[in-house]
Amino acid sequence: MRIASVSIAAMATVLAAPAFAQDQAQAEDTGGGIAQIVVTAQKRAENVQDVPIAISAFSADALQERAVGSVASLSNISLNVTLDAGTPFSGSSAVLSAYIRGIGANDFAFNIDPGVGVYLDGVYLARSVGANQDLPDVERIEVLKGPQGTLFGRNTIGGAISIVTHDPGDEFRFKGDVTTGRFGLVQTRGTVDLPLTDGLAASVSFATKNRDGYVKRVAFPGASNFDSTPITNYKAAGYHNIGYGSEGGDNSWNLRGKLRYDNKSNMRITVSGDYSNIDQSQLANTLIKTTPAVFAGTYNCAIQGVVVGDCGGGPPSFAYLGGIGGLNSIFDNPTVFGVNADGNPANNRLPYDDRFVSNDIDVSYANGNNYSKLKTYGGSGTIEFDLSDTMMIKSITAYRELHWNAGMDLDGSPLNFLHTSFTMNQWQFSQELQLNGSAMDKKLNYVLGAYFFKEAGDLHDYVTFAEGLLQVDGPNDLSTKNYAFFGQIDYRPTEQFGITIGGRYTKENKSFEGFQSDANGLTYKILTQVGVPECASINPISDACRIAAGFPNQGQPLRYYVAGTQRKSFSDFSPKIGVQYHPTDDAMLYASWSKGYKTGGWTTRLSNPLPTAPDFNEEKATTWEVGVKSMFLDRRLQINAAAFLTNYKGIQLNFQQGVSPTIQNAGDARIKGFEVEVVAAPTDGFLINASVGYTDSYYTAVLAGAQVAANPFQAGVFPGADLPKTPKWKFNISPRYELSLGGDSKLVVIADYTHTTSLWNDTERAYLLQRGPTDIVNGNITYKSGNHWDLTVGMTNITDERYLVTGQAQIAGGQFYGTYSRPREWFARLGVEF
Numbered sequence: 001m002r003i004a005s006v007s008i009a010a011m012a013t014v015l016a017a018p019a020f021a022q023d024q025a026q027a028e029d030t031g032g033g034i035a036q037i038v039v040t041a042q043k044r045a046e047n048v049q050d051v052p053i054a055i056s057a058f059s060a061d062a063l064q065e066r067a068v069g070s071v072a073s074l075s076n077i078s079l080n081v082t083l084d085a086g087t088p089f090s091g092s093s094a095v096l097s098a099y100i101r102g103i104g105a106n107d108f109a110f111n112i113d114p115g116v117g118v119y120l121d122g123v124y125l126a127r128s129v130g131a132n133q134d135l136p137d138v139e140r141i142e143v144l145k146g147p148q149g150t151l152f153g154r155n156t157i158g159g160a161i162s163i164v165t166h167d168p169g170d171e172f173r174f175k176g177d178v179t180t181g182r183f184g185l186v187q188t189r190g191t192v193d194l195p196l197t198d199g200l201a202a203s204v205s206f207a208t209k210n211r212d213g214y215v216k217r218v219a220f221p222g223a224s225n226f227d228s229t230p231i232t233n234y235k236a237a238g239y240h241n242i243g244y245g246s247e248g249g250d251n252s253w254n255l256r257g258k259l260r261y262d263n264k265s266n267m268r269i270t271v272s273g274d275y276s277n278i279d280q281s282q283l284a285n286t287l288i289k290t291t292p293a294v295f296a297g298t299y300n301c302a303i304q305g306v307v308v309g310d311c312g313g314g315p316p317s318f319a320y321l322g323g324i325g326g327l328n329s330i331f332d333n334p335t336v337f338g339v340n341a342d343g344n345p346a347n348n349r350l351p352y353d354d355r356f357v358s359n360d361i362d363v364s365y366a367n368g369n370n371y372s373k374l375k376t377y378g379g380s381g382t383i384e385f386d387l388s389d390t391m392m393i394k395s396i397t398a399y400r401e402l403h404w405n406a407g408m409d410l411d412g413s414p415l416n417f418l419h420t421s422f423t424m425n426q427w428q429f430s431q432e433l434q435l436n437g438s439a440m441d442k443k444l445n446y447v448l449g450a451y452f453f454k455e456a457g458d459l460h461d462y463v464t465f466a467e468g469l470l471q472v473d474g475p476n477d478l479s480t481k482n483y484a485f486f487g488q489i490d491y492r493p494t495e496q497f498g499i500t501i502g503g504r505y506t507k508e509n510k511s512f513e514g515f516q517s518d519a520n521g522l523t524y525k526i527l528t529q530v531g532v533p534e535c536a537s538i539n540p541i542s543d544a545c546r547i548a549a550g551f552p553n554q555g556q557p558l559r560y561y562v563a564g565t566q567r568k569s570f571s572d573f574s575p576k577i578g579v580q581y582h583p584t585d586d587a588m589l590y591a592s593w594s595k596g597y598k599t600g601g602w603t604t605r606l607s608n609p610l611p612t613a614p615d616f617n618e619e620k621a622t623t624w625e626v627g628v629k630s631m632f633l634d635r636r637l638q639i640n641a642a643a644f645l646t647n648y649k650g651i652q653l654n655f656q657q658g659v660s661p662t663i664q665n666a667g668d669a670r671i672k673g674f675e676v677e678v679v680a681a682p683t684d685g686f687l688i689n690a691s692v693g694y695t696d697s698y699y700t701a702v703l704a705g706a707q708v709a710a711n712p713f714q715a716g717v718f719p720g721a722d723l724p725k726t727p728k729w730k731f732n733i734s735p736r737y738e739l740s741l742g743g744d745s746k747l748v749v750i751a752d753y754t755h756t757t758s759l760w761n762d763t764e765r766a767y768l769l770q771r772g773p774t775d776i777v778n779g780n781i782t783y784k785s786g787n788h789w790d791l792t793v794g795m796t797n798i799t800d801e802r803y804l805v806t807g808q809a810q811i812a813g814g815q816f817y818g819t820y821s822r823p824r825e826w827f828a829r830l831g832v833e834f
Contacts, residue, residue, distance in 0.1 A: 033635030033681050039142050041162070042488065043151055043447045044436055049629050052500060052578050052590045054145035054159075054642055054675070056081075060138050060166070064177075065736075065750050067778060067796055067827065069187075071096055071118070071141075071161060072132050076754040076776050077732055078143055079675045079693030081159075082725045085132050086283045086819055088661075088762070088808035089420045091406035092372035093248070094278055096131035097806060100145050101646065102671040102697035102726040103158030103621060106762075106806070107654055110424060110459040110478050111512065111601045112663060115619075117148070117156035120163050121272065123380050123398040124153070126428050126455050126480075130276070130376045130402050136189045136207035137166045137256055146623045146644065147596025149574030150502040153451060153484055157596040157621045167270065168201035168260045169193040174834055181827030183212040183249070199263035208253040213246030214823055215284040220356065220365040223414045227339065227347045231368050234464045235473055235519060237405050237421035240371040241281060247370060248284030248822070253277055266386035273379040282370045286361045287412025288768050288807070288816040289354065291713075295466035296352045296814030299417075303349040305338030336467060349415075352466070352814055356413040361802060361820050367414050369407030369421060376402040391437035401427045410810075410817050418813050419464040426457030445490045453482040461516070461605065465813055471519035476604045482508040488576070500578035500592070508570045512602045514561035514613060521558060523549050523609070551609040560606040566613045572597045572620075586631040595622050598652065600665075607660040616663050619650040638679040646671040651699075653724075653763045655706055655717075661808070666763070667702035669723055671695065685738040693730045697723040708764045713811060715765035727759040744786035750794075751779040761818070766809040768816045774803050780827075792829040800824040 039048045039057050048057055056078050058068070068074060072093075075083035080101050085093040090108045097106045098116035105115045108129050117124060118131045125131050135141070141163055148156035176190030191205040232239055254276035261269040290296060339347045356365050378400030386392050404424040411417035434449040461474035488502030527535035527549055535545040541557040552562045578592035600617040627642030648669040654661045673695035681687045699719050710716035732754045739747045754776045761769045780794025800823055807818025 034631065034638050034679055034687075037140075039140070040164075041142055041144055042490070043434055043449075044445065049631065050588065052498075052580050052588075052592060053148075054625065054627070054644075056143040056145075058141045058143075060135075060140065063135060063138065063141070064831075065748070065780070065782070066734075066752060067780065067794060068135065070132050070134055071098075071163070074141065074143065076756075076778075077734065077752060079677070079691055079730055079732070080145065080673060080695050081143060082727070082759070083132075084725075084805050086806050087128070088806055089408060089410060090129075090806075091282045091408040091420070091422070092129070092278070092280065092374060092404075093250075093283055094130050094132050094280075094372070094374055096128050097725070098128070098131070098158070098161065099725040100143075100159035101644065101673065102669070102695055102723045103646070103648060104725060105652070106725060107661075107663075109604060110426070110457060110476065111604045112652070113155045113599050113601070115155065115158045115598050117152055117160040118163070119152070119160060121165055121380060122162075122382070122396050122432070123378070123400070124428075124430060124453065125400070126453075127402060127424075127426055129404055129424060129426075130374060133163060134207060134209070134252070134254060134276075135163070136254065137191045137203075137205035139164045139166050146625060146646075147574065147594045147621050149506075149572075149596035150486060150488055150504045150576040150594065151447070153486070153504060154482065154506055154508065154572070155598050157598045157619065165256065165258070165272075166191055166203060166205065168195075168203035168258055170195055170201060175832070177829050177831035179827055179829040181211075182825040183214055185209075185211040185825075185827065187211075200259070200261050202260075203258045205256045206254070209250050211250040213249035213281050213284060215247040215286065215362050215364055215820075217244040217246065217364050217366055217370070219244065219367070220350075220414050223350065223365075225345070225348075226350045228349070228414060229416060229467060231416055231419060231464075234416060234419065234462075234468055235471060236369060236419065236462050236464075237407055237423045237460065238369070238371070240369060240373075240407060242369060243367050245281065245370060247281050247364065247366075248819075249281040251279045268382075268384040270382045271379070272381075273377070275377040276375070278372065278374040280372050282372055282406065282408045284819050285366070285408065285410055285412070285817055286364060286820055287357050287366075287410075288818055289357060290352060290815050291811050292353075292814075294812045294814075295469055296417075298469060299336075299466045299814075300351045300353070302337050303340045303351065305341040349467075350413070352411070352413060352415055352417050356411070358412070362823070364412050365414060366409035366412050368409030368416065368419050370409060372404075372406040374402065374404045374406075376400070387437075390439065390442075391435070394432075394434040394436060396430070396432045396434075398430050399428070401425075410808075411815055412817065416464050416467050418810060418815060418817075421462045423460045424457065426455065428453065428455040430454075443492050446488065448487040449485070451482075451484040451486070453480070455480045459604070468520055470522050470607065472516065472605075472607065473519045474514070474516035474604065474606075476512065476514050476516070478510070478512045478601075480508065480510050480599075482506065492580075496582050498580040498582070500576065500580070502576040504574045506570075506572045506574070506597075508599055510568045510570070510599070510601060512566045512568075512604075512613070513564065514566075514602065514604050514606075516560045516604065516606050517556075517558040518560070518607070519558065523551075524557070549609065550611070552611055560609045562611070562613055566602060566615070568600060568602075568615060570597075570599050570618055572618070586635075588629045589627075590629075591624075591626045593622070593624050595620065597621075600652070601663070603662045603664075605660045605662060614662065616652055616665050617650055619648070619652050619665065621649070622647045636681050639677075641674065641676045643674040644672065648697075651723075653706070655708070655763055664703065664706050666699075666706040666717070667719075668700050669697060670700050671697040671723070671726075673697075685740070686736070688733070688735040690733045691731070695726055695728060697726045699723070713766055713768070713809060715760070715767065717764060721765065722760060724760045724763055724765070727757045729755075729757045731755045744784075746784050748782040748784065749779075750782075751777070753777050761804055761807055762809060764809060766807075766816065769804055769807040769809060769818055771803050771805075774801050775799060776801055788832065788834055790831045792831070793827070794829075795824065795826045797822065797824045 380398035407421035463472035486504035
């Protein structure tokens with residue numbers, strides 16, 4: 001399974017002419033033309049042009065030259081890939097929404113596994129939280145497209161992103177830079193290599209980043225004349241940065257240390273550890289539109305003292321009738337009823353409607369929580385032992401943790417109308433063993449392995465709707481245990497012909513217990529008002545009333561979820577078969593067939609009681625791919641192309657059920673497309689890359705319960721509808737020109753232009769959340785004085801293109817909201833190396 005996106009990788013290597021520290025990542029010096037790049041996508045070092053996998057690879061220098069500072073920033077220069085910083089109501093740009101060829105996941109919840117696996121030095125990062133890694137000391141990044149189940153395992157059904165960090169060198173070296181820019185940006189990065197003794201070396205890397213937000217919070221005109229309830233009256237994960245300021249800012253630092261032993265004999269040992277601390281404002285948020293039903297209408301009726309009628313879309317205002325308290329009364333708000341009808345302006349309440357939709361997408365009237373605090377850290381140990389000249393055993397042992405606390409004000413108003421906050425705590429342990437080798441005079445290459453993974457943790461959701469009308473309090477505990485056995489054989493009986501056969505067997509056990517509850521007892525208040533006899537009185541709630549309301553747990557009348565631990569087991573075999581034909585030394589034709597799967601789980605977000613815990617099953621993908629990789633004109637022209645077809649089964653998608661986003665196996669889809677990339681180096685110093693990608697992804701079947709008919713708000717979900725987060729076309733052109741100024745000095749000019757057609761940001765395909773066609777232009781100029789210092793000035797998003805990165809249609813809750821892309825930003829960077 002190969003893809004033309006290698007050309008971007010090769011181009012990136014040439015652009016920076018990097019000299020990778022390790023032999024398995026070394027760019028080969030071709031003496032001019034397009035350089036080669038070596039990757040480890042198949043668990044061994046290979047020229048990327050010889051790897052039958054759709055892969056893009058980017059060197060450290062190429063990433064820096066293109067101002068790529070995070071995984072999400074790769075999106076513009078990776079074909080048929082959508083990488084977004086943030087998901088709906090996640091609150092943090094460190095959360096990664098990753099889609100490759102129409103397959104991925106757009107949520108951060110613990111119960112939802114990513115569809116694109118992210119690996120840090122061979123260690124799987126199980127959560128999308130923190131997966132949008134900063135890249136301060138990266139040696140290279142490999143983006144593998146299509147199912148990677150054989151060698152990488154579960155949850156790589158769309159592909160895998162492998163981040164390889166810098167290894168210690170044998171000589172003392174320091175490389176660092178400081179950057180300033182728009183919105184008060186101050187960023188520092190540095191890496192030092194420290195040789196200790198013969199065969200033993202260490203490296204230490206650091207990075208800091210501070211930047212103001214680009215969405216400004218301002219006071220709503222006249223808001224001080226109206227009454228309001230303090231947000232501290234409502235349950236939340238915390239109360240930080242309450243009030244005004246900005247959203248979308250950064251404040252982070254991280255450290256990484258490595259110790260590597262290599263005595264040039266038969267054993268190599270690498271021990272590494274890293275720590276990241278992110279204390280930022282919330283993900284930038286803009287209120288796009290309000291809706292009158294259901295909660296907005298209910299609230300607007302209540303403050304007018306209206307008990308019947310729809311008041312523009314809401315049901316009767318039963319929830320705010322005075323005298324229905326008694327359930328967690330600190331969160332009850334009976335005093336709101338009729339406050340705008342008593343002639344006393346001092347206690348009036350602002351209605352919730354479009355008055356809070358600002359005329360400027362970078363201005364918000366929100367004044368609630370505004371923070372995201374994330375700590376991630378871990379360590380790993382890698383041992384490589386050569387059993388012979390042709391056989392090596394490799395062990396990777398790793399442990400990681402993350403601790404996250406975030407709070408967002410999503411309603412864009414001074415009201416407490418949609419406030420979300422979360423805590424997540426997670427730890428994971430993994431152990432992988434590999435046996436890598438070759439035989440038959442290197443005609444046969446193989447990798448055999450075993451893998452063990454264990455993960456556990458908790459996610460606690462807090463959501464306030466409509467001044468406390470609904471108070472979601474949702475602690476959840478989850479754990480996973482996974483083991484797998486895998487192998488792949490690559491056999492090349494002749495110089496022209498090769499075959500690949502591989503497979504992976506996975507066994508997984510999951511457990512979950514959900515405690516989601518309504519702290520305000522809304523369901524019981526509804527039953528009281530509609531005259532259910534068992535609920536004539538709810539002070540206290542009788543067991544008969546609990547049963548009539550459908551709550552499943554005796555003694556826990558507010559808990560939606562059934563009591564007890566839920567358990568699910570999954571098993572899967574993911575095979576791969578491929579053939580390659582090499583008509584010349586500089587050309588390869590290939591074809592492959594592969595499978596992958598993504599594990600299932602449970603829906604955790606409920607706003608109504610259910611008799612059983614709602615679960616969902618695994619999803620699976622089968623992909624066929626054909627392609628060509630080729631080099632011409634004495635390595636001055638590279639042309640790569642690939643075409644693919646994927647059958648996608650049991651798709652796990654978020655559907656809005658009332659106010660609750662719930663996961664379902666929505667149906668099946670077919671995904672087909674192609675990629676063509678051309679790299680040309682017509683003269684020394686000048687290189688240009690051009691690429692085009694096409695993806696046609698559509699549902700072939702949709703479960704009856706998951707279908708959404710077209711309506712004034714949404715295009716709907718039905719057979720033939722497009723999958724989310726997947727544009728049909730993407731085009732990129734990236735020229736680079738290097739001019740010698742005499743001596744060791746030179747000037748490097750770089751530009752990137754990417755055109756992407758429109759895509760749907762959410763499952764139900766809401767019109768107001770659709771991302772339109774985009775044209776992104778970046779560019780910079782670098783002056784390099786020998787090998788010791790350089791100065792870069794540049795700009796990202798030069799044309800100030802603004803588009804929705806993510807968002808949610810919270811129609812029942814009363815609003816459409818979303819995060820717009822960052823505006824135009826200039827930067828200046830000074831780098832040193834000695």
